[in-house]
Amino acid sequence: MADAKRYLLGLDAGNTVIKAVLFDPEGRQIALHALDGQSSTPQPGHVERDLGELWENAQLAIRRCIEEAAIDPCQIAAIGCAGHGNGLYLLDRDNAPLIGIQSLDTRAADHAARLKVDKGEVLYELCRQEPWPSQTPVLLAWIKENRPDLYERAGTVLLCKDFVTFKLTGERVSDISDMSGCGLTRMPECVYDETLLAHYGLSDAADLLPRLIQPTDIAGRITAEVAGETGLAEGTPVAGGYFDVIASALGSGVVRNGEASIIAGTWSVNQVFSSDPVNDRSVFMASGFGPGRYVNIESSATSAANLEWYVREFVERGGHHDDPFGHCNARIAEVSPAADDPFFHPFLYGSGQGADFRAGFYGLAGWHTEGHLLRALFEGVLFEHRRHIDVLMGSGVSFERAVLSGGGSRSPVWPQMFADCLGVPITVAETQETGALGAAIGAGIGAGVFAGYDEAVSAMTRARQTFNPDASLKAHFDARYRTYLRLAEAMRPFWEEMRQAASGRK
Numbered sequence: 094m095a096d097a098k099r100y101l102l103g104l105d106a107g108n109t110v111i112k113a114v115l116f117d118p119e120g121r122q123i124a125l126h127a128l129d130g131q132s133s134t135p136q137p138g139h140v141e142r143d144l145g146e147l148w149e150n151a152q153l154a155i156r157r158c159i160e161e162a163a164i165d166p167c168q169i170a171a172i173g174c175a176g177h178g179n180g181l182y183l184l185d186r187d188n189a190p191l192i193g194i195q196s197l198d199t200r201a202a203d204h205a206a207r208l209k210v211d212k213g214e215v216l217y218e219l220c221r222q223e224p225w226p227s228q229t230p231v232l233l234a235w236i237k238e239n240r241p242d243l244y245e246r247a248g249t250v251l252l253c254k255d256f257v258t259f260k261l262t263g264e265r266v267s268d269i270s271d272m273s274g275c276g277l278t279r280m281p282e283c284v285y286d287e288t289l290l291a292h293y294g295l296s297d298a299a300d301l302l303p304r305l306i307q308p309t310d311i312a313g314r315i316t317a318e319v320a321g322e323t324g325l326a327e328g329t330p331v332a333g334g335y336f337d338v339i340a341s342a343l344g345s346g347v348v349r350n351g352e353a354s355i356i357a358g359t360w361s362v363n364q365v366f367s368s369d370p371v372n373d374r375s376v377f378m379a380s381g382f383g384p385g386r387y388v389n390i391e392s393s394a395t396s397a398a399n400l401e402w403y404v405r406e407f408v409e410r411g412g413h414h415d416d417p418f419g420h421c422n423a424r425i426a427e428v429s430p431a432a433d434d435p436f437f438h439p440f441l442y443g444s445g446q447g448a449d450f451r452a453g454f455y456g457l458a459g460w461h462t463e464g465h466l467l468r469a470l471f472e473g474v475l476f477e478h479r480r481h482i483d484v485l486m487g488s489g490v491s492f493e494r495a496v497l498s499g500g501g502s503r504s505p506v507w508p509q510m511f512a513d514c515l516g517v518p519i520t521v522a523e524t525q526e527t528g529a530l531g532a533a534i535g536a537g538i539g540a541g542v543f544a545g546y547d548e549a550v551s552a553m554t555r556a557r558q559t560f561n562p563d564a565s566l567k568a569h570f571d572a573r574y575r576t577y578l579r580l581a582e583a584m585r586p587f588w589e590e591m592r593q594a595a596s597g598r599k
Contacts, residue, residue, distance in 0.1 A: 099170040101537050102158070103344075103529030104151065105337065106176040106253050108132065108195045109142070111150050113158035114529035115169070118542055120553030122524060124162035126154045138199040144182065144190035148260050155323040166326040172261070172315070173308075173332040173536030175340035175528045176254025178274045181232040184256075184265070186248035193256070194232055201235035202226040202448070208234070212292045214374070219289045220276040221370050222378035229275035230293040237295070250277075250301045254334045261331050262313025265303040268333035272305060274380035274390075281370050283381040306333045308382050309538040332532075332539035338362050338390065339382050340531030345498040345522040346554035348546050350386075353492035355478060355511065355519075357501025361396035363481040364388045365490040373488035377445065377481075383546070389490055391481035394442040396474050397501040399452065402441055403470060418504070424464035425471060425506050430569060433458075435465055436577055437473035438584070444477075447585070449592035455580060474501070475510050476577045482515065494518045496556075498527045512560040514570040523555040530554070 100123060105112045112127040128150040133141050159166055180198065183191040194200075208216075208224040208231065217223050224231050229252065237244045251259060252271045259265055269283040279286035285305060290298055306312060311330045320327040335343070342354035342364055349366060356362035370379035370387040381387045400421065408417040428434075435456040444450035454469060494517050501507045502521045512519040524530050534549045543549035 098168055099542065100162070100164060100168050101533035101542065102155070102169050102172045103526070103531070103533035103536070104155070104172065104174040104254070104257060105340070105526065105528035105532065106147070106151070106174060106257055107337070108177050108197060111147065111154055111257075112526065112529055113151075113154040114526045114533070115158055115162050115164070116530060116533045116553065118537065118552060120524065120530060120555065122526065123164075124158045125526065126157040126161060128154050132195060132197075136200070138202070140195045140198040142193045142195055144193045144256060147193065147256065151257050151260070152322045155325060159324045166324055166329070169326065169329055170542055171311075171330045171332055171536035171540035172325070173532035173534070173539070174254040174257050174334040175337040175532040176252060176257065176271070176334070178252065178271060178336045178338065179227050179229050180253060181229050181236070182251040182253060182256045183236075183243070183247050184249040184251065184259070185246045188248065188259075188265070190256075191246060191248075192243060194227075196227045198232065199226045201231045204235045204238070205231045208293070216276070216289070216292055217374050218372075219279055219286065219292070220273070221280045221372065222276045223374065224276075230277055230290075230295060233298060234294050247301055249303055250298070251303060254337075255303060258312050258331055258334060261315055261319055263316055264313035266306055266312045266333060267303045268306055268308040268310075268335065270308050270336040270339050270380050270382040271334075274336040274339075274378060276378070277302065278305070280379060281381065281387065308333045308335050308535045311539050330536075330540055332536040334532055335382065335535060336380055337528050338364060338392075339380060339388055340535070341498055341527040342366070342388065342496075342531065343534050343546075343550060344524060344527030344530030344554065345496040346520070346550060346556065347496050348550045351492055353495035355495050355497045356499040357396045357474065357478070357497060357507065358499035359396065359398045360392050360394050361474070361478050361481060362390065362392040362499075363478055363485060364390050365485050365492055367490055371488040371490060375484050376488050386546070389485055389488065391484050393445040393477065393481070395439045395444060395477040397499060399439040399441050399470055399474055400501075403467070421467050422504050422506050424462070425468045428462070428464040428468050430468070430566065432569070432572070434472075434573075435461055435469040436573075436580060437466075437469040438581060439470070439473040439477055446581075447588070449588045450581075451588050451591060453584070471507055471510060472573070473577070475507070475514050476574050478511070479514055479574060480578070492517070494520065496520045496522060498522055508558070508560045509563075512562040513566040514574070516562050516567050518562065519560045520556045521558050521560070523557040
């Protein structure tokens with residue numbers, strides 16, 4: 094049994110926020126500190142961050158987390174980090190930060206589109222994903238073509254959590270989940286491949302790739318300098334870490350083949366675990382995190398960010414509500430679902446189906462209330478999750494239950510809607526910090542606190558609640574889902590017209 098006086102530190106580095114969360118070996122949260130950073134847009138479509146600020150925030154979050162926990166830092170058995178996938182974090186040849194490009198960046202959209210036409214099929218066969226704008230190798234190829242000065246100075250290609258690990262340990266490493274998730278490894282082996290690089294136009298980039306390890310391998314140890322800056326103990330082991338969507342699945346209790354993780358966060362992330370990656374070009378990507386452990390992923394920026402927009406623009410305006418999300422859930426609870434309820438397309442931030450897709454409410458009538466609008470928004474987000482899940486099911490994977498995490502899982506309404514629409518039980522995890530907990534789970538395995546994934550996930554995760562489907566609502570959701578899909582097809586000419594108008598064409 095793990096020593097109750099030992100702890101595991103999980104770091105979760107998103108596009109702006111970084112969290113340091115301390116857990117005991119039973120997965121109970123001991124302390125948390127989070128800091129929000131800033132993104133910059135030096136040009137339209139360019140989304141970057143100051144890597145100096147990221148490291149400063151990471152140091153402060155760690156120090157304050159330890160202070161809040163009031164523990165001896167020597168009691169921390171190991172540290173693990175999860176971070177947003179893709180984007181591009183470059184060090185120069187002297188290991189100084191060169192540029193930090195986030196996964197919301199679209200500067201390489203045209204380059205990705207050309208590469209997809211020319212090499213999409215062969216790239217999918219090699220790495221189980223096609224080129225897309227903020228994919229790490231596409232961004233690196235864009236840098237090579239458009240910023241040869243930066244490319245010439247580049248020394249190491251890292252991803253978000255790899256940069257944090259580098260600063261903690263001085264080691265330039267990445268793990269297979271992040272590197273397979275960004276299309277830089279041959280699948281299913283999860284190894285670097287010269288042919289793959291050549292198809293991206295990066296034959297000369299092999300020396301830029303960091304040492305590749307398993308997520309649970311020890312990447313390095315806390316240096317004396319970092320110990321002084323963070324309050325950590327010198328020599329504390331740091332594990333390789335994870336692509337954050339995989340960490341979040343682990344932290345919500347999903348790890349075995351045939352289990353499913355649905356993340357209703359900024360992105361709609363839908364994942365089914367399997368012993369082999371699917372080979373179906375309709376599936377967005379597959380990522381590996383260990384021998385015989387793969388995650389098949391369908392996702393787009395069409396989830397709870399739509400509700401965040403609604404709250405920001407209409408509920409929080411003027412500060413009229415102390416609990417804006419509670420207000421939204423209360424309004425929905427007042428509405429009984431009906432066949433002629435309005436519809437909502439959750440495309441405020443685009444869609445993987447087309448860059449010109451737009452959001453919209455449809456079918457409004459004078460008797461509809463704010464509750465009807467919010468139910469339509471919740472349902473539209475749900476339907477995009479279902480569309481992604483249909484793609485995964487069409488590729489041959491299946492599941493009989495799923496775990497919901499992300500901000501959407503905190504709603505008292507949304508999880509039941511997921512269960513009713515998908516027709517499977519939906520479980521919500523006890524912890525809200527699933528990404529940090531997943532990183533801590535990997536660190537615990539790496540440090541020998543646990544023998545492997547099954548033991549670690551079983552020990553450190555618990556369900557808060559399970560929502561069973563209401564069979565009487567399945568036909569209702571099925572009918573409205575079909576209408577939702579037909580409505581999207583009908584809107585395509587209008588969205589194309591809007592795109593042309595925005596670009597100045599008639």
